[in-house]
Amino acid sequence: MRQRIWEALVFLLLAMLLKPVSTRPHWRPSEAHDSAASYCLSWRLAVEANDIYAWRTVPTQCLKHVENYMTGGQYERDLNFIMEHIIDYIDTIEVSDDGLDAWILDVDDTCISNLIYYRRKRFGCDPYDPDGFKRWALRGGCPAIPAVLRLFNKLVGRGFKVFLVTGRDEATLGQATLDNLQNQGFIGYQSLILRSMAYKGQSAVKYKSEIRSQLEEGEGYRIWGNVGDQWSDLQGNCTGNRAFKLPNPMYFVP
Numbered sequence: 001m002r003q004r005i006w007e008a009l010v011f012l013l014l015a016m017l018l019k020p021v022s023t024r025p026h027w028r029p030s031e032a033h034d035s036a037a038s039y040c041l042s043w044r045l046a047v048e049a050n051d052i053y054a055w056r057t058v059p060t061q062c063l064k065h066v067e068n069y070m071t072g073g074q075y076e077r078d079l080n081f082i083m084e085h086i087i088d089y090i091d092t093i094e095v096s097d098d099g100l101d102a103w104i105l106d107v108d109d110t111c112i113s114n115l116i117y118y119r120r121k122r123f124g125c126d127p128y129d130p131d132g133f134k135r136w137a138l139r140g141g142c143p144a145i146p147a148v149l150r151l152f153n154k155l156v157g158r159g160f161k162v163f164l165v166t167g168r169d170e171a172t173l174g175q176a177t178l179d180n181l182q183n184q185g186f187i188g189y190q191s192l193i194l195r196s197m198a199y200k201g202q203s204a205v206k207y208k209s210e211i212r213s214q215l216e217e218g219e220g221y222r223i224w225g226n227v228g229d230q231w232s233d234l235q236g237n238c239t240g241n242r243a244f245k246l247p248n249p250m251y252f253v254p
């Protein structure tokens with residue numbers, strides 16, 4: 001009997017000693033991963049919502065996250081989803097026969113993609129390299145973004161005057177950009193507007209606002225829609241009846 005009581009006491013003691021160990025929250029390798037993934041989701045949302053301003057590089061811990069987003073299918077799915085909504089909106093517009101119904105499209109990472117270039121720049125973890133980007137753009141090898149090319153063809157087909165407005169420098173990148181758009185199927189737009197000397201050094205918001213003002217107030221166009229991957233494509237004056245932000249977690253243009 002004494003032996004049984006003694007054994008029971010030892011068992012209880014051991015159970016008491018072991019309990020805190022077994023219920024203590026312990027670190028799992030996946031927790032670090034979960035917390036980085038959660039941080040990067042929050043970071044990307046804040047970037048797309050323009051809640052983080054003038055950020056220079058993608059946080060290094062989000063390299064894989066941005067790479068997976070851009071190359072794993074979700075980026076294309078998001079573009080297709082947005083495009084369905086833009087096309088629903090287009091279908092509500094009655095295009096007039098006065099030839100003044102206009103639409104604005106940005107060029108880089110809106111009509112044509114720089115993803116191949118940014119892959120070498122660790123998807124934006126490396127700082128902006130103006131010379132490197134210029135060399136890339138001069139090759140004229142940016143592929144079309146299929147969802148936006150579909151939108152473009154829809155706009156042209158419906159009779160909108162499509163203006164492609166880009167911050168690319170007219171003198172150095174004009175011809176390469178023209179050729180690139182042509183070889184990717186962007187045919188039938190009204191005008192490609194590049195940054196001329198008069199706008200050198202201006203922010204994209206100021207430059208693009210002035211271009212849109214000239215179109216709307218100077219030439220009488222009605223801007224029904226404006227699509228860009230940067231907030232600076234969509235802010236300022238004469239922003240259009242509807243503005244559509246496309247995803248881009250790789251870089252920020254002020």
Ligand SMILES: [Mg+2]
Pocket residue numbers: 106107108109110228229230
């Ligand atoms: Mg762009």
